[in-house]
Amino acid sequence: MIPIAKPLLGAEEKLAVMEVLESGMLAQGPRVQAFEEAFAGYCGVRYAVATSSGTTALHVALLAHGVGPEDEVITTPFTFIASANSVLYVGARPVFVDIDPETFNIRPDRLESAITSRTKAIMPVHLFGLAVDMNPIMEVARRYGLAVIEDACQAHGAEYRGRRVGAFGTGCFSFYPTKNITTGEGGIITTNDEDLADKCRVIRQHGMRRRYYHDELGYNFRMTDVHAAIGLAQMEKLELFNEARISNARYLSQNLRGVAAPSVPAERRHVFHQYTIRVSGDRRDYVLDGLRVRGIGTAVYYPVPVHRQQLYADMGYDLVLPEAERAAAEVLSLPVHPGLSTDDLERIVISVNELCE
Ligand SMILES: *Cc1c(COP(=O)(O)O)cnc(C)c1O
Numbered sequence: 442m443i444p445i446a447k448p449l450l451g452a453e454e455k456l457a458v459m460e461v462l463e464s465g466m467l468a469q470g471p472r473v474q475a476f477e478e479a480f481a482g483y484c485g486v487r488y489a490v491a492t493s494s495g496t497t498a499l500h501v502a503l504l505a506h507g508v509g510p511e512d513e514v515i516t517t518p519f520t521f522i523a524s525a526n527s528v529l530y531v532g533a534r535p536v537f538v539d540i541d542p543e544t545f546n547i548r549p550d551r552l553e554s555a556i557t558s559r560t561k562a563i564m565p566v567h568l569f570g571l572a573v574d575m576n577p578i579m580e581v582a583r584r585y586g587l588a589v590i591e592d593a594c595q596a597h598g599a600e601y602r603g604r605r606v607g608a609f610g611t612g613c614f615s616f617y618p619t620k621n622i623t624t625g626e627g628g629i630i631t632t633n634d635e636d637l638a639d640k641c642r643v644i645r646q647h648g649m650r651r652r653y654y655h656d657e658l659g660y661n662f663r664m665t666d667v668h669a670a671i672g673l674a675q676m677e678k679l680e681l682f683n684e685a686r687i688s689n690a691r692y693l694s695q696n697l698r699g700v701a702a703p704s705v706p707a708e709r710r711h712v713f714h715q716y717t718i719r720v721s722g723d724r725r726d727y728v729l730d731g732l733r734v735r736g737i738g739t740a741v742y743y744p745v746p747v748h749r750q751q752l753y754a755d756m757g758y759d760l761v762l763p764e765a766e767r768a769a770a771e772v773l774s775l776p777v778h779p780g781l782s783t784d785d786l787e788r789i790v791i792s793v794n795e796l797c798e
Contacts, residue, residue, distance in 0.1 A: 443788065445738035446619035447780040453677065457670035464666075472669035479676045480614075480629050483598070484607040488638035490630045491669060492645055495594040495615025497662040498628030499527035502611045503562070505630075505640040506588040508533050512561035516592075517547040518746040519765040520566040524592045525747045533561065537748045539762040543704045545569060545717065545772075549577035556581075562588040567596035567606050569742075569774075570621070570686070570714035571705065575601045575609045582610070594628075597621040598683045600710035607631040616668070621682055621714055622675035624668040685779035686713040689786060693775065696790040699797040715742055716777035720797065722770055729773060731796040737789055740774050 461472060473491050481489035492498045508514060510532035516524055518537040525535040538551045545568050552563065563582055565573040573591075582589045589610025593599070597614055598621065599606045606612060612631035616624035630641050643650055648659030664672075690713040694702035700718045705711045720728045725741075732739045746765040748758045775789055 442736045443738055443776050443781065443785050444778075445740045445774065445776050447778050448618040448623045449678070449682070449780055450623075450671070451674075453674040454671045457674045458667055461666050461670045467667055468665055469663040469669075470666045472666040472673060473664050476624075476664075476669040476672045476676070477629065479673060481631060483676065483679070484605045484612060484631045486608050486612070486631045487633045488631070488635065490632075490638055490641040490645060491664040491672075492628040492630065492662045493664055494626050494662075495592075495613060495617065495620075495628040496523040496527060497645075497660070498594075498613040498615070498630045499523060499564075499590065499592060500530050501641050501644045501660075501662055502590045502613050502630050503527055503531045503533070504644050505637050506562055506590065506611065508561045508588070511559060513557060513559040514562045514564050514590075515552060515555050515560060516564040517566050517568070517765070518748045518762050519545055519743065519768055520568060520592065520747060521594070521743065522747060522750065522752075523594070524564060524566050525753075528564070534559075535747070536560070537758075537760065537762060537765075539764045540768060542764045542768065544571055544574075544706065545768055546571065546573045549574050549581070552578065552581050556585055556587075560585065560587060562590055563610075564590045564592055566592040566594075567599055569703070569717050570596050570599055570712040571703075572596065572599045572601035572606050572709050572711075574706070575606075579609055593631075595620065595714035596712060597679060598710070599712045602708045608633070611637060616672060616675075621686070621712060622672070622679045624664065624672040624675070627664050627668045627672060629664075682779045683712045686777055687711070689713070689777045689779070689781055690716050692786050693777065693790065696794075697797075698794045700793065713777050715774040717742065717772050717774045718793075719768075719771040720773050725771060725773055728793075728796045732775075732792055735788070735792040737792055738776055741772060742774050743772075744769055
């Protein structure tokens with residue numbers, strides 16, 4: 442079976458973890474700080490604050506921007522549930538804007554009509570490793586005085602006009618095992634704003650600046666040095682992994698027949714967290730089953746858009762977002778991870794072509 446995702450961990454990660462275990466200091470410490478510095482440098486920002494997951498990174502970023510009850514945050518309905526749920530955690534309301542069917546990302550030209558007096562932030566999601574069209578988003582945010590919180594959980598190293606994601610607004614990344622690099626579980630916030638980074642650190646650590654003096658409500662959303670040690674070893678490999686993903690995607694796009702290759706708009710670096718094709722409506726199950734029988738792992742990211750989830754229906758969401766709904770009905774992701782061999786890639790191509798041509 443060719444898996445849909447596979448973390449690549451080697452001797453470097455094992456050694457790094459052993460060193461932490463032998464040091465006897467397992468919680469947040471010098472490795473977390475070194476990982477933050479390495480990741481900030483990679484994204485081209487001044488500060489990074491590591492957290493326990495991508496979800497807690499989003500949660501902390503929203504809190505640090507002062508988003509709370511009565512506020513609205515504009516985001517995409519076609520994403521992992523954590524994007525929108527983080528908005529619920531702070532008591533605010535996610536407002537969904539439909540996606541561009543070509544990129545699967547939020548449509549910037551629809552943002553303005555979703556802005557109200559309660560809008561506090563925009564949360565674009567760089568889905569599948571492709572950067573959102575950031576210029577119009579930053580322009581609208583500037584004009585209305587809105588925070589931009591980038592959900593970059595699938596887009597480590599993705600670029601828009603030569604700049605890495607996470608460097609436009611406040612970036613949030615995940616290091617879950619299926620992501621472009623992993624720490625086991627983990628997340629990080631990136632920013633150029635010193636005050637914001639400081640707020641994030643305080644929220645991550647029980648609202649504590651001076652030991653056991655608590656000025657505000659905070660959480661324990663810390664990363665451990667064990668996880669950061671894995672992350673530091675993975676950082677050394679991130680560009681190799683990304684280049685392998687890009688090269689695997691190129692092979693698939695050049696050789697697949699009868700399916701449209703994922704689009705990569707000009708001036709973007711797509712880091713292919715997922716390689717996602719569309720198979721119209723009733724044929725998707727046939728292709729999914731056929732690939733499974735042929736030993737090829739596939740997945741549907743995501744079968745239900747956020748506004749159609751039961752949780753959101755129960756909260757009274759009852760809107761139609763046709764492109765997100767069509768995408769949910771049609772998408773299918775193929776393996777593209779750096780663990781694929783040439784044989785694996787050939788098998789994927791032959792199987793998809795058999796089923797789709
Ligand atoms: C993975 C992911 C998250 C959440 O990250 P965790 O580390 O699993 O909490 C949030 N948003 C998107 C788009 C993701 O893919």
